[in-house]
Amino acid sequence: MAVDGRDPEVFDKFHAVKFGVRQELEFPVGMGLEESRVLMAGEHAEARADGLGLVVDGVWVGVAWFDWWLVGTTDTVDVEIAVLPEWRRRGLGSRLLEVAVERARADGRNVLAGGILTGDPVTGDSAGTAFAAARGFVRKHAELHQVLDLPIVIAEKPVAGYEIVQWREHTPDEWIEQFADLQTGMSQDVPAGERITETVHWTPELIRDAERRRLAQGRFTYATAAVHTASGELAAYTQMGGTPETPDRLLQYDTYVRRSHRGNGLGIAVKAPNLRALQAGVARPAVLHTWNAPENAPMIAVNDKLGFRPVAQRTSWELPVS
Ligand SMILES: CC(C)(COP(=O)(O)OP(=O)(O)OC[C@H]1O[C@@H](n2cnc3c(N)ncnc32)[C@H](O)[C@@H]1OP(=O)(O)O)[C@@H](O)C(=O)NCCC(=O)NCCS
Secondary structure, three states, X not given: OEEOOOOHHHHHHHHXXXXXXXXXXXXXXXXXXXXXHHHHHOOOOOEEEEEEEEEEOOEEEEEEEEEEEOOOOOXXXXXXXXXXXXXXXXXHHHHHHHHHHHHHHHOOOOEEEEEEEEEOOOOOOOHHHHHHHHOOOEEEEEEXXXXXXXXXXXXXXXXXXXXXXXXXXXXXXXXXXXXXXXXXHHHHHOOOOXXXXXXXXXXXXXXXXXXXXXXXXXXXXXXXXXXXXXXXXXXXXXXXXXXOOOOOEEEEEEEEEOHHHOOOOHHHHHHHHHHHHHHHHHOOOEEEEEEEOOOOHHHHHHHHHHOOEEEEEEEEEEEEOO
16 A cells, blocks of 8 residues: 555554554664654655555555655665564565565666664664565665763863854754755765765755754754854754654764864864753753764764763665666
């Protein structure tokens, strides 16, 4: 059954399976009902999302969620397949995958990517990775999922020659052009292993579209940037946020330092005040989640200093379909 977010009854059943399967994890993450619905029901500049439901005798037993990228990696469609535990090992995941492959080909995509296969923190293994390997996907990259219990005591580390600026949901007009450059740099420089990635060329219009989408999804965001005082250049930024739908779970989004400003301690210089603002704003205990490539040594070092601990490994897999 096709799912597009516009029929509330269908979408609730779809979401219950997708969200329910995620709860098997010790530290589950995943979008809430309204956050997901807005993505599927609306038009967005970055990607469109839709889904499939597998219904047996009126019972929703499995689902597939698709992200069809419209900018950047447009050769690829991301898919997440989930089957209820009591219905596994009966070929239902494979059935959903067959339809996913047909849909990817019909849309002219060459690669089906499974980007969020979560498993054991050391080996990365899980039912999902066993399934992916059995069905011909190739493992392309791994990221460490780390968590930090908030609130923490924060030691801020300002860097001479840089000023801190902060904003919430709306990037100030004066920074938006430079912020688009930094986000483009982020899409180029984040370690991706052998994963297929194309640069997302961020523009002020794309940023405003993403901001509108986040607001519609009920998300809140805290952003902190460092400005190089002498040149007026935006040198680094970080963003964290969450949604009232899952209040005990906060997410670290991007952290990026412009190439020409690296090696000055700007990573922690922006993260620490952002964390301070975030934990003051949410005013309750919560867990902050982050994902980083193990080879991204500077970022892991910053996270270690802040007290993050590893809880899982997330691996990315790809299946050529053309
Ligand atoms: C991954 C998942 C979707 C598989 O669903 P499923 O309906 O059990 O899949 P299938 O029955 O079609 O399994 C196909 C093959 O994958 C392999 N496989 C699946 N689960 C496995 C497991 N737990 N251990 C070892 N191999 C496994 C087997 O080779 C299996 O064939 P077999 O049963 O004939 O041996 C399901 O376990 C799930 O929802 N997991 C949590 C969510 C997740 O990780 N999704 C990632 C997919 S993008």
